[in-house]
Amino acid sequence: MIVKITISEASKYVGQEVTIGAWIANKRSSGKIAFLQLRDGSGFMQGVVVKAEVSEEVFQLAKSVTQESSLYVTGIIREDERSPFGYELTVTNLELIHASVDYPITPKEHGTEFLMDHRHLWLRSKRQHAVMKIRNEIIRATYEFFNENGFTKVDPPILTGSAPEGTTELFHTKYFDEDAYLSQSGQLYMEAAAMALGKVFSFGPTFRAEKSKTRRHLIEFWMIEPEMAFYEFEDNLKVQEEYVSHIVQSVVKNCSLELKTLGRDVSKLENIKAPFPRVTYDEAIKFLHEKGFEDIQWGDDFGAPHETAIAESYDKPVFITHYPTSLKPFYMQPHPERADVVLCADLIAPEGYGEIIGGSERIHDYNLLKQRLEDHGLSSDAYKWYLELRQYGSVPHSGFGLGLERTVAWISGVEHVRETIPFPRLLNRLYP
Template sequence: MKSTIAEVYKHVGEEVKIGAWLANKRSSGKIAFLQLRDGTGFIQGVVVKNEVAEEVFQAAKSVTQESSLYVTGVVQKDERSPLGYELTVKGIEIIQLASDYPITPKEHGTEFLMDNRHLWLRSKRQHAVMKIRNEIIRSTYEFFNNAGFVKVDPPILTGSAPEGTTELFHTQYFDEEAYLSQSGQLYLEAAAMALGKVFSFGPTFRAEKSKTRRHLIEFWMIEPEMAFANHEESLVVQEEYVSHIVQSVLKNCQLELKTLGRDTAKLEKITAPFPRITYDDALKLLHEKGFNDVEWGDDFGAPHETAIAESYDKPVFIIHYPTELKPFYMQPHPERDDVVLCADMIAPEGYGEIIGGSERIYDYELLKKRIEEHNLPEEAYNWYLELRKYGSVPHSGFGLGLERTVAWISGVEHVRETIPFPRLLNRLYP
């Protein structure tokens, strides 16, 4: 019967047929050990010369790395295997014999691996990262669907920008100017006025000339928006959501976390509620830690975020940033006109900001004033302003960057490993 590697546990003692690729192999005289992968997982196939036909053993000896084959064998329990099972091979049918596969078991440089990203994805480490990414996506839909949110798909081509146009990719839209989306937020605000609680999950683009381990040119964001929700209520949703995806990965990706050598004890601490610290108190904390170069009104960079996060073993919210640091649409603090009702969620272990969110301005005149102060073209934002004319309500939302979140939960250092085909400052291939 046919099986996948992920489902061999259902067939202990039975003979199964698996379509697979040869990830690696070794042999010692009369036994060949085939490391097989089929996309669902990895398993070792053991070929014993005295127990198979001669042509089967010769096939096992001659098959090359990343050749495709059908393997028939009996599933056995094996406590030494990370999977817990291995295959006693009875038959091998080679589909295509690969030659000169470029990624060998030896060490390769990052640029070489990135040039061969289409093949690097096959490795056990990259497989584990992609499986964790998939689990985060699955549990994201689970969380928001269970919480009564409606999935909405904002446009990727837009005529306006939520946060200014300095980091946007410009394109020509027939006879109009257009940009690739840097956020679906403004459109989600419109959708929230129709559907109450909504979320989007899609690609966004930032034309940042950054080469840090936290930045990509194209990345994916989860952006919820909630009508009749204030800033504090939004923070509760954020911490419950992040707790949910971490616990889901812990529950469903133990093998992948082990493959990556992830310290799961640190992830087990990630349960809501999360600590909150104001921008003012964060600044004091930084000064105590020796960061005397940062002053009130300055944005926090990666070293600052890392230093703040070191004081906690959970993600921490930095709340109430100075108004001048944040986009035009954020609601002012009711008791201070120099800060806004916003928060950045900073992940532990030096992974930086994974969520940015705020309560939105819902007063028509104030929003119009902010648009003018930011020198934004009012005609491009007329529809957005109209949301404040027809039944405006307090509303809040946030955006989570998927790749940074995958990097943190999986414990990989650079976001380029957390998306199948990363777009970096100097990389558009493959």
């Protein structure tokens, strides 16, 4: 009996006759031979159909089969050094499952809007397949890192009654007879979890009602948010650089074919190992002035051009630390010697991909946190539970949030975050 396998298992069956359920990604043929580009979700592989070695019916099917038709393809696995995959299939039989007619995404060039309208089909392409496999590897490596370092996964709610950073960029909804918002961060709940479980992390969707059209922004995106009891500012930075190093090297190790498909310069990724360089906000402002950015002054937030200019000085991600208190949310711990800055850091990816992590030590003093809530015009009643975390055994604690899609974009080398999530939600796109 012929065994049924996936393309990714081909290396285990060299010289054996197998059957693969596959789709036709592309094909070409001459008079006596047909080359079928097969895909099955696990990978891409070439099937070679030689007229003299198969029935006339099978060869005619190989020549006439259309793009994205589905088949059972039977053949013998051969090693092939010319193939990026390393193997090909010498076809002995084809069984058509479904003939695809007028598949809209052809091998020619298509515009971005057309491809986004057909995102449900565009995902089948070799490039998009590679990006999704890299995304999956980052997720796998994330669980591996935190599980191996004593973290417990906790799932914060998506519907919340308050916001960690104000409600101006939140999606509002009704929760029966009261107001609710789609979460923009699970952080506050993760702080509560850290007081119960020590070291925790979450991984889930977050939402920003931000009317931005840049290549770095999505309306719905996924965040990895660790929170750690008894961890101070320096401890927090160490976890961040070790975690980012781990996921990058995991992709280098396990996604070499996908990185090659995307044309990624792997040498740049191989260099991403802790520790990472650091500059203070003060130093960054001085540096930007020296680079000719006279428009930015102390107290201003950095835009994409500023972050890119800073990152270009380094071949690793760089921490920008100690931002002005006025720029950051209410919960960040002030610098012990400077009331005008807080113990926070943004991690800026190299090659112009911008901020991938924001993190800080959190305020653990009850009175100071209550004062900060008042300063920001936030209701102490709405944050009563959050304040109580500082009443019952408060400890220094820190955490951060990593945006998955920006990280996927950087590691895979794709220009726009819309390609880093299966079905992107953008300012003017809710379809498909």
